[in-house]
Amino acid sequence: MAGLSHYNSSLNAVNKYEPVFLNQFNVTIIPPAPVAGGNILLEHVISVSGLDVDKNPGFVSQKYKFAKRNYAGGKPDTTTLDLGLKFTINLDDSDSMYVFKTLRQWTDLIYNPLTGAQGIKADYTGSIIISVFNKNGNVFRRITCKDAFPLKAIDPMELEYVNGTNLYEINMVWAVDHWQDLFL
Numbered sequence: 001m002a003g004l005s006h007y008n009s010s011l012n013a014v015n016k017y018e019p020v021f022l023n024q025f026n027v028t029i030i031p032p033a034p035v036a037g038g039n040i041l042l043e044h045v046i047s048v049s050g051l052d053v054d055k056n057p058g059f060v061s062q063k064y065k066f067a068k069r070n071y072a073g074g075k076p077d078t079t080t081l082d083l084g085l086k087f088t089i090n091l092d093d094s095d096s097m098y099v100f101k102t103l104r105q106w107t108d109l110i111y112n113p114l115t116g117a118q119g120i121k122a123d124y125t126g127s128i129i130i131s132v133f134n135k136n137g138n139v140f141r142r143i144t145c146k147d148a149f150p151l152k153a154i155d156p157m158e159l160e161y162v163n164g165t166n167l168y169e170i171n172m173v174w175a176v177d178h179w180q181d182l183f184l
Contacts, residue, residue, distance in 0.1 A: 018134055027085065028129040032109055035126070037102035041087065044099045048130055049084035050173070053143060053181050081176035083128065083145055089168040100154065103170060107150050125149045128174060140184050145176040 007013045027045045031038040057073035092098050109124035111117070128145040151173040160166070 020132075021135065024133050024135065026131045026133070028131070029085075030127040030129070031102070031106050032124055032126050034109065034123075035102060035105045037098055037105075038126075040098060041102055044087045044090070045085055046088055046169070047084075047086040049086075050082045051130065051143060052081065053179055055079065081145065081174075081179060082151065083148065083174040083176050085128070085172050085174065087170045087172065089170060100170065103150070103154055103172060107154060110149060121147075121149070128176070142180075142182045142184065144180045144182070145174070146179060147177040148174045151175045 011017075025048065027042050027048060029038050029041045031041075055076040055078070057076045059070050060073050062069045062071070087099050087103070089097055089099050106124070106126070109119045111119075125147045126149070128148045130143045130145070131139045132141040133139045154172070155170045157168055158166075
């Protein structure tokens, strides 16, 4: 009988469709040319947020007496992304915070707090590519964020004796003006 809650009644079950796991992704960061170490950043990304690439203009309403009419809105709230990436921070053999240094080189292209130098957009933008894949490694979605740059300074180190087991992580937010969303 159709509609019974049985394995054979589910096309998903019978066809063995695989669920989408949110921990199966890879991030490739292509910083501006003067920034070294972009390839090491991908090993330290632990989460991605702000991938609200599906935009909608919302709706507007009109009324005639007490009858309400809804229409698609005239413009989306935003046409950009605020992409969040969280990084772990480690020390290398020479006790260098290499991920911190790479992120700092990038943010210094925008504004260098030690010299006061400011950059122009052509010099401080890069690309961030998020590839989502299945357990076999087959990519089924790739979001390429173009003209990306850090929106804020690097998270400060909050040092404290009481909870002395906290690890230093950096939450960066990137401004993204343009992206491609490809379903493979």
